Amino acid sequence: MKRYFYISLVSLGSCFSLVACGDRPPAIATQSAHVKTQSIAKESELLRITLTPDAEERLGIAHGPVTIRNTTASRMFQAEVVVPPLATGGLPISTTNDLSLLASNQVRADGEMAKAQAELTVAKKAADRAAALVQHEAGSVRAHDEAMSALAVARANxxxxQRQRSLLGPSVSSMVQHHSRWVRVPVFAANLSALDLRAPASLRGLGAGDRAYEVRRVNGPPSANQVAGTVDLYYSLEEHLETFKLGQRVAVDIPIKGATKQAAVPASAIVRDIHGGEWVYVRTQPHTYERRRVEVAKTEDGSALLARAAMADADVVHAGAAELFGTEFGTK
Known part of the structure; x- marks a missing residue:
């Protein structure tokens, strides 16, 4: 099986050519006047990079220890922007509903309400007529009782x-103009006890680099998905109506109870390969660096918080990491 190494040595006053090796012998060491690389592992063919002091100065290499922060961890959930219910007992309206079916049901409910109103008007006139006949001793008491009963039925209908129509929410055509938005967050029931539901959550779009917004929970109607095993949490979007649209998919980070300790490095220390893998360069000895895999949980205030990394005592490169990456894999 053939293994390939691509090493491009950064130009430090002279140009170094791209090197491609075929069948690799048991150990490989490549060196020059300024840089020496040596194979140390198999994960993406890790190399140990050794620089001369002059090379370090030219590349602008700077390093520092990993810091440990007390942070509040959070868990990310996908959510949807919805219209809150207008009537007590109603459910929020989202675009996951079949809007054409919803509009049809609303029209049908409007018709039923108009029909019931007309029947009530007729029943009221019949009841008034029956009462007048009884008063003038021209009608039977039985006919009067039947008319009053029909009036009560019409009022109940x-x-x-009216209640059925209120449960269907505002008309589909007016949803876009509705001046209120909620975010519906389906959460697995087993995760609820670990979440801090009293703390504000962080909401952002699904695009890379989208700004995060603080949102607070509201007491919405009880709703759940029995098949998926989730219950719905609701957060208000009153202050960000112009930013998020009805039906938009968003990400909501809900804090987890209790503080945790996380390793943090400057965001500039993170380099990513073509597969999306995240790495940092660690100074293992004077002028010697090795690439280590990490997993970034989140980025805040210019620092990357690491989710999984044994980096407690590491000396991480925070300036010149991209140059080391280019030295290891080659640049064109």
Whole structure:
């Protein structure tokens, strides 16, 4: 099986050519007047890079210890921007609903409500007529009782129609103009006890580099998905209506109870390979550097918080990491 190493030595007053090695012998060491690399592992063919003091100065290499921060960890959930219910007991409206079916149901409910109103008007006139006939001893008491019963049924039917229509929310055509937005966050029921639901959450779009917004939880109607095993949490978007649109998918980071310790390095220390892997360069000896895999949990205040990395005592390169990456893999 053939293994390939691509090493491009950074020009430090002279140009170094790209080197490609075929079948690798048991150990490989490449060196020049300024730089020496040596194979030390197999994960993406790690190399130990040794620089001369002059090379370090020319590349602008700077390094420092990893810091440990007490942070509040959070868990990310995908969510959706929805319209809050207008009636008590109603459910938020989202674009996951079939809007054409919803609009059809709303039209049908409007018709049922108008029909019930008309029936109530007729029943009221019949009841008034029956009462007048009884008063003038021209009608039967039984006919009066039947008219009053029909009036009560008509009133009940109208009340039912009005409640059914209120549960369907605002008309589909007016949703975009509705001056209120919520975010519906489906959360697995097993995760609820670990979340700090009293603390504000962080909301952002799904695009890379999107700004994060602080949102606070609101008491929405109880809703859940029995098949998925999730319950819904709701957060208000009152202050960010112009930023997020109805139906937009967003990411919500909800804090986890209790503080945790996380290793932190400057964001400039992180380099990424073509597969999205995240790495840092660690100074293991004077003028000697090795690439180590890390996983960035989040970036804040110019620092990258590491989710998984044994970096407690590491001396990490925070300036010149990209130049070391180019030295190891080659630049064109």
């Amino acid at each position: 109208l009340e039912v129609a």
